Amino acid sequence: MAQYLLKRLGMTVAVVLLVTLFLAGVVHLIPGDPVELLLGPRATDEMIANAREEMGLDDPIVVQVASFVWNAAQGDLGRDFATQRPVSMLVSNATFHTMSLAFLSLLLSVGLGIPLGVLAATKPDSLLDRTTSVISVSFITMPSYVTGLFLLLLFPIALGVLPATGAGDPSEPLNYLRHLILPASALAITWIGYFARLVRTSMLEVVGSNYIRVARAYGLRETVVNYRYALKNAVIPSIAILGVALGNLLGGSVFVELIFARPGLGNLALNAIDARNFPVLRGSILVIALLFVVANLLADLSYRFIDPRIRVEEQQT
Amino acid sequence: MATDDRPQRDPLRALRATVELLRDIAQRPTGLVALVIIAGMIVAVTVGPLFVADPAAQDIPRRLEGPSLDHLLGTDHLGRDLLARLVHGARIALGVAVPSVLIAMVIGLILGLTAGYLGGRMDSFVIVVTDSIQAFPAVVLGLAILALLGPSMTNVIIVIALAFSPGYARVVRASVFAIKEDEFVQAERSLGSSTPRILRLHILPNVIAPMLILMAIDLPVAVTIEAGLSFVGVGVPPPEPSWGVILNDGFDRIRAAPWPVIWAALTLMITTLGFTLFGEALRDRLDPRVREAVRGDRQGRS
Numbered sequence: 306m307a308q309y310l311l312k313r314l315g316m317t318v319a320v321v322l323l324v325t326l327f328l329a330g331v332v333h334l335i336p337g338d339p340v341e342l343l344l345g346p347r348a349t350d351e352m353i354a355n356a357r358e359e360m361g362l363d364d365p366i367v368v369q370v371a372s373f374v375w376n377a378a379q380g381d382l383g384r385d386f387a388t389q390r391p392v393s394m395l396v397s398n399a400t401f402h403t404m405s406l407a408f409l410s411l412l413l414s415v416g417l418g419i420p421l422g423v424l425a426a427t428k429p430d431s432l433l434d435r436t437t438s439v440i441s442v443s444f445i446t447m448p449s450y451v452t453g454l455f456l457l458l459l460f461p462i463a464l465g466v467l468p469a470t471g472a473g474d475p476s477e478p479l480n481y482l483r484h485l486i487l488p489a490s491a492l493a494i495t496w497i498g499y500f501a502r503l504v505r506t507s508m509l510e511v512v513g514s515n516y517i518r519v520a521r522a523y524g525l526r527e528t529v530v531n532y533r534y535a536l537k538n539a540v541i542p543s544i545a546i547l548g549v550a551l552g553n554l555l556g557g558s559v560f561v562e563l564i565f566a567r568p569g570l571g572n573l574a575l576n577a578i579d580a581r582n583f584p585v586l587r588g589s590i591l592v593i594a595l596l597f598v599v600a601n602l603l604a605d606l607s608y609r610f611i612d613p614r615i616r617v618e619e620q621q622t
Numbered sequence: 623m624a625t626d627d628r629p630q631r632d633p634l635r636a637l638r639a640t641v642e643l644l645r646d647i648a649q650r651p652t653g654l655v656a657l658v659i660i661a662g663m664i665v666a667v668t669v670g671p672l673f674v675a676d677p678a679a680q681d682i683p684r685r686l687e688g689p690s691l692d693h694l695l696g697t698d699h700l701g702r703d704l705l706a707r708l709v710h711g712a713r714i715a716l717g718v719a720v721p722s723v724l725i726a727m728v729i730g731l732i733l734g735l736t737a738g739y740l741g742g743r744m745d746s747f748v749i750v751v752t753d754s755i756q757a758f759p760a761v762v763l764g765l766a767i768l769a770l771l772g773p774s775m776t777n778v779i780i781v782i783a784l785a786f787s788p789g790y791a792r793v794v795r796a797s798v799f800a801i802k803e804d805e806f807v808q809a810e811r812s813l814g815s816s817t818p819r820i821l822r823l824h825i826l827p828n829v830i831a832p833m834l835i836l837m838a839i840d841l842p843v844a845v846t847i848e849a850g851l852s853f854v855g856v857g858v859p860p861p862e863p864s865w866g867v868i869l870n871d872g873f874d875r876i877r878a879a880p881w882p883v884i885w886a887a888l889t890l891m892i893t894t895l896g897f898t899l900f901g902e903a904l905r906d907r908l909d910p911r912v913r914e915a916v917r918g919d920r921q922g923r924s
Binding site (some may be wrong): 316319320321323327328374405412442443445447448450453455457458462529542553555556559560563564571574575577578579581586590594597598614 | 652721749753754758759760761762765768769772781783799815818822846849850853854855869873876880883884888890891894895898899
C-alpha cells in the first residue's frame with residue numbers, strides 16, 4: 306500500500322508539473338505578440354516596451370517558464386492584463402462558485418442515481434427497471450449544455466420560476482442555493498443516468514454471488530440482504546468513477562456557467578479568451594486541471610481504502 | 623519481408639458478416655432506434671442538402687419566424703432557413719467527429735503498442751503523457767488549445783483527436799500487456815519472429831474489437847464536444863452552420879425567439895442518442911468481456 310501510494314503520488318506530481326509547464330509555455334505558442342494584441346494597434350513602441358518589461362517577456366523563455374512554475378507553486382499566478390488585479394484573487398473567487406456547482410451536482414447524481422439503480426436491480430425486468438433504463442440511456446447521452454438550455458427555457462423563461470442568471474449571494478444560503486438548482490441539475494442529469502446504470506449492473510452481479518446466496522439461505526430478510534450485504538459491494542464501482550465524474554462535471558460547468566451566467570472558472574476562462582487575457586486564461590485552466598487531478602487522486606485512493614480486495618490482489622501479484 | 627500465412631479473406635464474407643451484425647443489432651429495440659437515427663444522419667449528410675434551401679441565404683425581413691410552410695422549422699436572426707442550416711450542419715458534425723476519432727485511434731494505437739510491448743521506461747513515459755492530457759477535461763483542454771490556435775474546423779479536429787487518444791492508448795496497452803506473455807506469443811518469439819511481425823499478426827487482431835467499440839462510443843461524444851466548443855465561440859466559427867453555432871446565435875436571442883435553440887438542441891439530442899445506442903449495441907454484440915476495458919473511460923465525457 307505504501308509503495309503504491311508513493312508511486313501514485315509521484316505520478317500525480319509529474320502530471321501536475323507537466324501541465325504547469327505546458328501552460329507556462331502557452332504564451333510563447335500564440336501566433337503574434339501577446340502585448341501588441343492586448344494593447345491594440347494604437348499603442349506606442351514605448352508602451353509596448355514597458356508592458357513587455359513588466360511582464361518579463363524579454364527574459365529567455367526558460368527563465369519565464371521557470372518563474373511561472375515557481376510563482377504558481379507559491380500561489381502567485383501573475384496579474385490580470387486588463388485590471389492589474391492578481392489572477393490568484395480572481396481565480397479563487399471563481400473557484401468557490403465552480404466547486405459549489407460541481408459538488409451539488411455530484412451530490413444530486415449520487416443521491417438520485419444510486420437509489421434509482423438499486424430499485425431497478427431489485428426488480429429486474431419490471432416496469433420500473435425498464436423505465437429507469439430507458440430514462441437513464443437518454444439522460445447519459447444528453448450533453449450538459451442541451452440540458453441546461455432546455456432547463457433555462459422551461460423554468461425561468463416559460464414558467465418564470467427560479468433565477469436565470471448569476472450566482473446569487475453566498476452570504477444568503479437560500480438565495481445562493483436557488484441560483485444553483487438549475488445549473489447543478491443540468492450537470493447532474495447525465496450522471497444520474499450513469500450511476501443508475503452502473504449500480505444496477507454491479508448490483509445484479511453481486512446478487513448472483515455465493516455470499517449473497519448464503520445470506521439468503523440463512524433466511525435473512527430480503528431487505529437486509531439487498532441493502533446491508535449486496536449494496537456495500539455494488540457501490541464500489543461507483544466510488545471508483547467519482548473522480549472521473551467530478552472531472553466531467555468541472556468540464557461541463559464551462560457550458561453551464563455560460564448559459565446561466567455564473568461567475569465561475571469556466572466563464573472566467575471564456576471571457577479571458579475573448580479579451581485575449583492570457584494570464585487569466587492560464588490561471589483558470591491551471592486551477593481546473595489541478596481540481597481534476599486531485600479529485601482523481603482522492604477517488605483512486607478512497608477506492609483502495611474501501612475495497613480491501615484490491616490491496617490483497619496487489620500483494621499477491 | 624515475412625510471408626503472410628493468413629488465409630486470404632473473401633471480400634463477400636466481410637460484407638455478409640457486416641449485414642449479419644447489423645441485423646443482430648436491429649433485433650434489439652434500442653438497436654433499431656439507433657440504426658434508424660444513423661440512417662437518417664447518413665441521408666442528411668449525403669443527399670440532404672439537395673432537398674433544402676441555401677443555408678447561407680439571408681432574408682432579413684423574415685427573421686426569427688416560427689415554423690411555416692416556406693420555412694418548415696422557421697428562420698434564424700438573419701432570416702436563414704433553420705432546416706437547411708441543421709441539415710448542412712450534419713456534415714460539419716460528422717466531418718469533425720469522424721476524422722478526429724480516426725486520428726485519435728491511430729495516435730493511441732501507436733502509443734499503446736510502444737508502451738505495452740516495450741514496457742519499462744517507455745511505458746512510464748507514455749503513461750505520464752497520457753495522464754497529463756487526461757488531467758484536463760476534454761472541453762477545458764479544447765479551450766486552452768483553441769485559445770492559441772484560433773477557432774477553425776481543423777483545429778477542433780486536432781483538439782478532439784488529442785483529447786481522445788489517451789483512451790485508445792490505454793485500451794491498446796492493456797490488451798498488449800494481457801497478450802504478450804501468452805504462450806503462443808512466447809513461442810512465436812522463441813522461433814525468432816521479429817517484433818513488427820508479432821505485433822501485426824498476434825497483437826493487432828486482438829486490439830481491433832476493443833478499439834472499434836471505443837470508436838463507436840467516442841463518435842457521439844466528439845459530436846457534442848464540437849458543438850459545445852462552437853457554442854461557446856471557440857470551435858467552428860460562424861457563419862458555418864455548425865449545430866453549436868446555431869445554438870450560439872439562438873442563445874443570444876433565446877427569450878425573443880426560442881426556436882433556433884430548441885431545434886438545434888433536439889437535433890443534438892437525437893443524434894447523440896442514436897450513436898450512443900449503436901455503440902452500446904455494438905459493444906454487447908462484439909464482445910461482452912471488452913466491457914471491463916472500456917467501461918467508465920468515456921461515458922459522458924463532455
